[in-house]
Amino acid sequence: xxxxxxxxxxxxxxxSTIFNALTNAxxxxxxxxxxxxxxxxxxxxxxxxxxxxxxxxxxTEKIIYNSIEFVDIAGLVKGASTGEGLGNxxxxxxxxVDAIVHVVRCFxxxxxxxxxxxxxxxxxxxxxxxxxxxxxxESIDKRVKSVEKLARSGDKDxxxxxxxxxxxxDHLNSGDLIINLDLTDEEKITLKxxxxxxxxxxxxxxxxxxxxxxxxxxxxxxxLSDYAKSKEKSVxxxxxxxxxxIAGMDKEDQKEFLNEYGLKESGLHRMIRYAYRILNxxxxxxxxxxxxxxxxxxxxxxxPNAAGVIHSDFERGFIKAEIYNIEDLVExxxxxxxxxxxxxxxxxxxxxxxxxxxxxxxFNV
Numbered sequence: 001x002x003x004x005x006x007x008x009x010x011x012x013x014x015x016s017t018i019f020n021a022l023t024n025a026x027x028x029x030x031x032x033x034x035x036x037x038x039x040x041x042x043x044x045x046x047x048x049x050x051x052x053x054x055x056x057x058x059x060t061e062k063i064i065y066n067s068i069e070f071v072d073i074a075g076l077v078k079g080a081s082t083g084e085g086l087g088n089x090x091x092x093x094x095x096x097v098d099a100i101v102h103v104v105r106c107f108x109x110x111x112x113x114x115x116x117x118x119x120x121x122x123x124x125x126x127x128x129x130x131x132x133x134x135x136x137x138e139s140i141d142k143r144v145k146s147v148e149k150l151a152r153s154g155d156k157d158x159x160x161x162x163x164x165x166x167x168x169x170d171h172l173n174s175g176d177l178i179i180n181l182d183l184t185d186e187e188k189i190t191l192k193x194x195x196x197x198x199x200x201x202x203x204x205x206x207x208x209x210x211x212x213x214x215x216x217x218x219x220x221x222x223x224l225s226d227y228a229k230s231k232e233k234s235v236x237x238x239x240x241x242x243x244x245x246i247a248g249m250d251k252e253d254q255k256e257f258l259n260e261y262g263l264k265e266s267g268l269h270r271m272i273r274y275a276y277r278i279l280n281x282x283x284x285x286x287x288x289x290x291x292x293x294x295x296x297x298x299x300x301x302x303x304p305n306a307a308g309v310i311h312s313d314f315e316r317g318f319i320k321a322e323i324y325n326i327e328d329l330v331e332x333x334x335x336x337x338x339x340x341x342x343x344x345x346x347x348x349x350x351x352x353x354x355x356x357x358x359x360x361x362x363f364n365v
Contacts, residue, residue, distance in 0.1 A: 003068055003069065003098050003099075003279055003281070003296070004041075004068070004069040004070070004071055004096070004097045004098055005068055005069070005070050005071070005097060005098065005099045005100070005101055005275045005279075006039075006070075006071045006073050006093070006094050006096075006097035006099070006100050006101070006200075007019055007070060007071065007072050007073060007101045007103060008073050008076060008094060008100055008101070008102055008103070008128065009075060009076070009102055009103035009104060009105075009124075009128065010075050010076065010077065010105070010114075010115055010116075010124050010127065010128065011074075011075030011077065011115050012075065012105070012112055012113060012114060012115065013075070013103050013104060013105040013124070013207060014103055014105065014207040014240035015072055015073070015075065015103045016040070016072055017207075017240035017241065017243075017244060018103060018205065018207070018238070018240050018243060018268070018271075019040060019042065019070060019072035020244060020247070021240065021243035021244045021246070021247040021268055022042060022044050022070055022247075022268055022272075023042030023043075023044060023070065024247050024248075039071045039072060039073050039074070039093050040071070040072040041069060041070070041071055041072075042069070042070050042072075043067050043068075043069050043070075044067060044068055044069075044070055044272055045065040045066070045067050045272075046065055046066040046067060046068060046272055046273065046276050046283075046294070046296075047065075047265070047269045047272060047273060048065060048066065048283065048294055050283075050285070050294075050326055050356065051063055051065060051285070051292055051294055053326065053329075053330065054285060054287050054292050054326060054329065054358065055292055057329050057330075057333055057334065058287050058288070058289070058292065058329075058335075059289065060287070060288065060289055060290065060291055060292045061289065061290055061291065062290065062291045062292070063291075063292050063293075064291065064292070064293040064294065065294050066276070066283060066294045066295070066296050068272065068275060068276060068279075070101075070275075071093070071096075071097055073093050073094060074093075075115075076091070076127075076128055076131055077115055077127075078127050078130075078131070079131075081130075081131045081132075081134035081135040081138065082134075091131070091132070091135050091197065094132075094197050094200070095195045095197065097200065098200065098279055099200055099201045099202065099203075099275060099278050099279050100200050100201070100202040100203075101202075101203055101205055101271065101275060102125065102128065102202055102203070102204050102205065103205045103207055104121045104124055104125060104204055104205065104206055104207065104224055105119060105121070105124065105207055105220075106119070106121055106206040106207055106208045106212075106218060106220035106221040106224060106237075107119070107207060107208050107209040107212065107218075107220070107239075108209070108220075109209070119220050120220075120223075121206070121220050121221075121223050121224040121227070122223055122224070122227045125204070125224075125227065129177060129198070130175075132177070132197040132198045133172050133175065133176075133177065133198055135197055136168075136172055136178065136196045136197050136198050136199075137169065137172050137173065139194065139195075139196060140165055140168055140169045140172065140194075140196070141169070143165055143194065144162070144165050144166075144169065147161050147162050147165070148162060160190075161190065164187050164190055164191070167181070167187075168181065168191075168194075168196075172198070177198035177199075177202075178191070178196055178198040178199040179198060179199055179200065179201060179202065180231070201278040201279065201280075202233060202278070203233060203234045203235070203236065203271075203274050203275065203278055204224060204228050204233055204234070204235045204236070205235070205236050205237075205238060205267075205271055206220075206221045206224050206225070206235055206236070206237045206238070207238065207239070207240050208220075208221050208237055208238070208239050209239060210239050210241060210242055212237075212239070213237075213238075213239045213242055213261055213263075214261060214262075221235075221237055234274055234278070236267060236270050236271045236274055237267065238266070238267025238268065238270075238271065239267070242261070242267075243266060243267055243268050245257070246258070246266050246268075247268075254266070276296075280298055280299050281296045281297065281298060281299065282296075282297055282298075282299050282301075282353060282354070282355040283295065283296060283297075283355055283356065284297060284306055284353055284354075284355075284356070284357045284358070284359055285326070285356075285357070285358045285359070286310070286358070286359060286360070287358050295309050295310065296309070297309055297353055299355075300352060301352070301353050302349060302350065302351060302352060302353065303318070303320075303321040303323075303347055303348070303349060303350075303351040303353065303359075303361075304318040304349050305353070306321070306353050306359060306361075307321070307361045307363065310361070313363065313365045314361050314363045316363075316365055317363040317364045317365035318349065318361065318362075318363050319362045319363055319364055320346050320347060320348055320362050321346075321347045321348075321351065321359050321360065321361050321362070322344055322345070322346060322347075322359070322360040322361075322362070323344070323345050323347050323351070323357050323358070323359050323360075324338050324343050324344050324345065324357075324358055325354060325356050325357055325358065326356040326357075326358060327356065328341075328343040329358065
């Protein structure tokens with residue numbers, strides 16, 4: 001399952017620094033607007049300590065984690081929806097991602113310029129949101145023109161689409177993102193074909209200073225947190241410069257460094273896991289002496305759907321799935337004891353996958 005997350009924000013908020021730390025890349029990160037022109041892409045492992053837990057009970061030759069593609073998109077500015085600062089190009093790049101990480105500057109540094117001359121996270125978010133909304137309004141208006149005549153002629157499908165477009169247009173013109181609009185399941189399916197910017201799930205990343213990471217009060221991060229709560233959005237606080245330091249260390253040095261800051265894990269690890277979550281994904285595992293592997297699947301998927309993630313032949317010839325959960329493995333230690341306790345289940349085509357299931361598929365093609 002190939003999924004991508006776009007990293008967006010104003011210029012000079014730390015997007016490329018965070019991307020570099022994520023991917024151990026050497027993407028340019030300089031103190032001037034539009035340092036990034038073409039989007040940078042990087043595949044990142046999804047941290048999941050459950051794989052280590054499984055491996056402690058089932059020794060294996062190879063471990064494969066889930067992964068997500070992150071895309072570093074150039075800074076957007078006021079007027080981007082009308083082409084300001086190459087805005088049309090940058091906004092079109094957002095269409096191709098599945099979710100958005102919005103990096104917001106919450107640190108003071110006189111040596112790093114801000115496009116608006118001051119630090120104000122809520123203003124910055126609203127600047128970006130306004131440009132995304134304006135671009136979506138433009139897209140909706142074009143689509144309305146193409147279906148309106150057909151809808152008025154009585155075409156049933158066109159009438160349904162026109163009604164949905166009108167609903168979305170009214171919502172956008174009220175100044176809100178589509179992701180916050182209540183839609184039916186059928187409307188959500190239709191919405192996907194529109195490829196609208198504000199329909200994508202989003203989390204905020206507060207880029208704070210090193211000192212703030214040590215617990216120093218940060219009014220900018222507090223303002224962002226209050227704003228996010230009011231919009232029912234998540235916020236991850238991290239320091240881009242610290243994350244760059246961590247990225248260059250081995251695992252043991254990373255642990256020691258994080259302990260000094262009183263952290264259990266890096267901010268980037270939390271960001272990756274949150275990005276995975278807002279994509280509405282769950283994880284199931286396959287485990288054996290040759291390989292332990294994590295697999296991504298949409299929440300609510302069935303056992304045959306999960307089989308298809310591994311290979312289309314598995315789904316086509318699905319017979320049944322032998323399933324237990326990682327909690328059973330922790331409790332009973334071995335697959336033999338899990339079976340003896342009656343926890344190894346035989347499930348058919350209607351079974352809904354649970355996060356943490358360990359599965360062996362039986363199929364015939």
